[in-house]
Amino acid sequence: MAEFLTTHGLTLQHWLVLTSALFSIGLYGMLTRRNAVGVLMSLELCLNAAAVNFVLFNRYLAPTNLGGAERLDGAVMTIFVIAVAAAEVVVGMAIFVAMYAERRTVDVTRLDALKD
Amino acid sequence: MQPLSFILTHAWLIPVIPLVSFLLVGLVLRPISERLAGAFATLAVGTSALLSWTLAYDYVHLAEHGKSLPSLLPWSAMWLHFQDGFGISIGTLLDPISVMLLVVVTTVSTLVHLYSTGYMHGEPGYARYFAFLNLFTFSMLGLVLAPNLVQMYVCWELVGASSFFLIGFYFEKPSAVSASKKAFIVTRFADLGFFLGILVIGFYANQIFAAMPASATQGLQPLDFAFLTRPDVLAALSGLDVHFLGVGVLTLSAVLIYTGGAGKSAMFPLHIWLPDAMEGPTPVSALIHAATMVVAGVYLVARCFPIFATSGDALTVVMCIGAFTSLFAAVIGCTQDDIKRVLAFSTLSQLGYMMFALGVASFAHPLGYSASMFHLFTHAFFKALLFLGAGSVIHAVHSNDIWHMGGLRKHMPVTHALFLIATLAIAGIYPLAGFFSKDEILAAALHSGHTVVFGVGLLVAGMTAFYMFRIYFVTFWGEPKSEHAHHAHESPWIMLGPMAFLGVLSIGAGFIPIPEWVQLPGAPVEHEGIDLAVAIPSTILAIAGIGLAWLLYGGSRDRVDSLVAKLGGVYTLIKQKFYFDELYLFVTHSIIFRFVAAPIAWFDRHVVDGAVNLSGWFTRTTGLLLGKLQTGQVQTYGSWLVSGAIAAVVVLWGVLKSGGN
Amino acid sequence: MLMLPELIVVATGFILLVLDLFLTEKQRDLLVPLALAGVAAAAGALVLTPDTGVLLGGRFAMDPLGWWFKLAFLVAAFLTIALTSGLLESAAPEVRKLHSPGEFLTILMFNLCGMLLLPSTRDLITLYVALELATIPLFLLAAWRRDALGGEAGLKYMVIGALASALMLYGFGVLYGLTGTMRLDAMPALLHADRTTLFAAALVVAGVGFKLTLVPFHMWAPEVYQGAPPPVTAWLSVASKAAGLSVLMLVLFRVFRPFLHDAGFAIALLATLTMTVGNLVAVVQRNILRFMAFSAISQAGYLLLGFLGGGSGGAAAMVFYLLVYVVTNLSVFALLILHNQQTGSTQITDYRGLSQLNPLLSLAMMLGLFGLAGIPPLSGFVGKFLLFSVTAQAGYHWLVGVAAVNSTVSLYYYLRIVRQMYIEAPAEGAVPLKPGALLTAALVVTTAASMLLGVVPTVYEAVRVSAAAWLQALGQ
């Protein structure tokens, strides 16, 4: 796999551009989607972009200077991120459902009962 | 030298007795019995008077042959310690002028106390009145005995305060209240000058004091008269090359000190309070505003005379203002209708006399100094008598206006006789007291070469005779002009007695050899007998004045009225006292209050306080505006968060690139 | 042994969860004492725990300052549960009751566990997991009352929280990329003050700033504080803030220590912004929960001052102030919760005349507010004083001025409440509040602690010793 990537001229930088783009798209979505579910989905994008980063760095950088169990830290982190993201989504959805029951909408721009 | 007698070493008893009496009367006796309070107060001052006569007697006998009387400081104690080598002591300075004034003050005060027991009988606040009289007497005596400028100033303020309370004795009467305020504030303003004078001279005297060897200043403090009037100190002071607005230190401080004196002695243009001060009970006017307190200014200048004389310029100021005041007041005195005001203007005029007498004196020609003190002495008696006489008349007629009186010589013969004596005395008719002292002043002016002043003095002498006889004729001659005047009764003996005593003094005081005793220390003796070159013209002028008064006021009022009509505006101008009261009123109310005080009050409430409120408003408004950012839109908050992160990046880049490595 | 407190807390959480299934409505009243006992046991265990030591191959470690943080979390949890007891019990008024007490307490326990883990984490993985554990349950707690406001609060909290955690995670990723290691302690040696590092630092700070309510990452706070049930708000305002501080200290002292001194100006700026905005907006609030939110924001600004200079004095000052803040803020919340529970109101004006109805409660609340304002001899004063002192020592005299002026402004709004309680007359028909036993006890404890911490120097001196030891250990 690694050989495949390097031979096709894909360096870490390319991957980083990808994750940055992913992250940015996620951010944009979080800040602009009116539908709460859409916001959650954008969040997933962000988290996943970050998670991919960890894998990448683990792949490209970490093994060179570390030994033992820590060699896998980046990958482990990714798994945790995925797990946490799932938990986050669960909690989020639970709240949305409760919200929807109360307000009959999941449009985040209409949630402004609390303000100055 | 023989040991000093008891009273000389315990001279402090003389002021302290009235003080104790003041406290007792004010705190203890007043609620118990008003009569008792009055009697006690009178007794206390009487005791002081007896003591001061004894003291004067002992003191005069201290004189050794061919020498002038010594200056003694038998008792003193540190009072206010400013810093090392600069403190203020209190003590009793005995020298000719203080002893003389001691006698005058206690004597007149006793007589006034006595007189008042009759005059004030039945008035509400009777005991309060006596308490303040006691307080005044104490303060005045303290002033007289002061061995340094600060004690003088302290007592100076206290006499001012007691004068304030006595002028405002009828505190329900608005005119009395405003007169008392006016008196206090005007003199206070003058005292500011006095105080500044003390500051200025104190600063430099302290420098000189500190530079002297300790042996040279043994037992002295920089502000002691004994130090300040020493020739070497004066030489050092006048030698200082320090000028303010082109005026040397010595002259500056002398003029400033003189300002205080001018205020108390109501010299032009600070004279405006004295006529109004006549709102107080008449005995008070007699004691405070004729015989004693108002001469404090003269006394101050006399006390500091070496300073003035060394300065020279300051003395010229004293002379000019004194001469002008004497003329100015005499002119106004000719037109007033209120008997007490006429007397007040006459007091002003006589004070001017005393002042310019001092002004013409010098170390070369010290006669003016003695003459001034002599006149102070005699004037106290006849002026007090005039006031008490006026009081007696007012008591009978219930009015101050001379045109409500008339014909009183029949109803009040004793008062009439005594008033006449005093009037003659002030007019300067031989052999009454006023003649001698006035003569000596004029002689001093003439002999020291101040001919203009001499001329003014002569003129004023004539005018004095005129206006004094004007009120005399209007009051005691002619027909009674009011209902009260018809039914006037002679006053009781408790009032007449003191007047009679003063009458005797008005006649005889001229024969007391004050000028012999009161000599300017360190100057040649220049006393001479009656100088006919002066006596004759002055007597002629006086008689002329009396004659003119008789002419105008001896008979009907028509002549006066036609004369007034002819004078027209000039007369009104004079009668309105040259509108000085209005001028002051304008300056204080329309300028200071309106253009200083009111704007400051406004500025404070609106600008300074406004700034404080503005900062509060600003805080709230900023808070409100920042609060508006809480739109309730979660995505906006998210944007803030992201922008915050970006901003943090930028800031960190900036800070660590520039500030770090 | 090192992890005993955390384990006890987790165990308590599970026990509560399981018990909840078997208990009747009435019997559930036992859950609160049980939870309290669990927290107390954890605290007891903490006391016995040594303040240094390593577990899990260096991914979990005790350090002297972490010990204090854990104490703060446990104290906060204990007090919060005590304050909440009135709303959790079956007899509570239906409208404002917090339903499902077992679940509520369980989630609280898990949340607490996450916080307890935070100061001990030594690599990015544990840090991330602990942080999320310390955050996600809060979303649920905030939305506990499934009413419109609660739901909105929970949702907003969740969205912003997720955003912040995404940013932070991205930052973590960059850090990992830069150093190739997850171990926090290994990072300083591998980092240079280049743009990428600073970029990562900024992202991490933004993520933590969300938890610590630093301006401009604070905007969720007023909304959530207002919408959440008051006990949750209380918990949020103290525990979540403490968690934020512990992470920030971890990050700034362990990871970015080489730059800490030079970044002083940035910290100063952030502190200025945070306290000023918090204070200014607090001035105009009418709802007491929102008001407390802004007050808490400004307090975070003061806390930040301790980072200036990067010395152990600063660390000690922050931790001490945190302890002070926990007890003081909870003493204020005690009355706030009680008031809300019995009147349903959250308006500041509804506190009017309280001093005439409940003199002692009002006194306690006033002391709490003065403590927050930093008025001596309350400990809030000493705490602030220490922070200001650190600031001055770092040479930021102007910032001391800013902070002190801000204190003045804050006094204004704290006094507004005092004014309502003491100067205004009570409303017609207002009845005195009746505090429960647990709440009273908690109030007494917090008030006493908030006074004593400032007068008895023992705690501060102990923190100071810990901080010195901690920083020394870091330096090696």
Add this chain to the structure above:
Amino acid sequence: MGLASWLILLPFLTTLGVLFTPASRPTLIRWVSLVGTGAHLLLTAFTTWKFWEVASPDIALAKTSTLTKLYFVERIPWFKSLGVDYLVGIDGITMSMVILTSIIIFTGVLASWNVVNRTKEFFALLLLLVTGVFGVFLSFDMFLFFMFYEVAVLPMYLLIGVWGTGPKEYSAMKLTLMLMFGSAFILVGMLALYHYAGGTTFDLTQLAQFHYPVEMQRWVFPLIFIGFGVLGALYPFHTWSPDGHASAPTAVSMLHAGVLMKLGGYGALRIGVYLLPEGAQYWGLFFMALTTINILYGAFGAIKQTDLKFFTAYSSVSHCGFVLFGVASLNLMGFKGAVLQMFSHGVMTGLFFALIGMVYGRTHTRIIPDMGGLAKVMPWLAVCFYIAGMASLGLPGFAGFVAESHVFMGGFFGNAWSDPLATRVLTVIATLSIVVTAVYVLRGLAKVFQGPITDPHFLELTDATLTERLSTGILVVTLAVVGLVPGLLIDLIESALLPFVNRLHATGALAVAGHP
């Protein structure tokens, strides 16, 4: 425990005593307060006597020393790692201020005898406040000092807010915030002082041995001076004073104007000048000019006031200006004058406010034009009012004159670091106030007490009661005693102030050039 601690503890114990007295028994509460403060008065007298015994042999020592010697020192380490100690002690300045405070609180309790609304809280707060005041005067550790300082300021908010009149909430808030604003400045200065000296001690006596860099002194001194100046009604930070005093209840005005405002001058002297002599040298002239404005501005401001309390408040602005003026004149006479003025103004203004309260309690108005001729129905109050007025216009025989003469002498004598002509001109301008003061005092009093009675209801009013006579009497006697025998107080404070001057001179003359 020593005398100094007891002086702080006694009012605090009295506070507790009041707190533990049931609110339903207001009379008992009053008596507890009265007995507590009375006992404090006795304790103060005893301490003064003791102090005099131990301190008087050391006067010669003070002439050369640059450190003020403390007596009855108690030091208990507190926050050890910070160098914070519980450090209390007494020197001459402290002693005189303690005497003042003790008198004022005792008379203040008497003057509040008729507070009926929430009596317990009132007295508890009043006594708490005064505990803080004693703490400030007696503590010589800056931390402790600052702590007590705020304890002294804050109860004012409730005292005015609850028991005040008029726009009380506004006034109370403004007062509290402005004073706290001032203390923000102080805090900055204090922490700078602490850290520049190494950050190991807050002990004033030890900090005094440290020589601060001149540059640092130059920026810290104005902070300290202005910070304390706010409490000392320094122009333009004085506007809390009129509103605050006007709204405050009698005893609070008394304490506030009488004692609390003194903390300003005290702090400026004790911390500003003492620790930062070179800063003082640099800024002396500037602050002299500012306080000259203070003096005249307050006096002119008072002329136009119609409310008796505003009137007195502006007069306080003017008189407190003297205190700061004396401090800024940087010589022994100025310093002594400042302390004397603190004392005399404290007593005098305490008397003023007590009397205003009494008059207001009868006429139910404080508006000067509405009153008139009251001397007829309340001679005692009138006499006391006039005495207070005369004292405030600096009539010799009362304490005010002693103080003012020192201040003016001090200003005129100037110092080596300010342009002599400038200090003299400023002094001369400042002396104008003695005339302006006479104007407003006499105008105000004349309207209230003299002239015809303006309202027939006034004829039914009564003169002072026994407690009122007692409280005013004590204050009047104090004014007179200090005025007549100033040595009593001067000797007490001089040895404490000499080191202040010595310190200024020990720094060596700085170049006069480059003044602000």
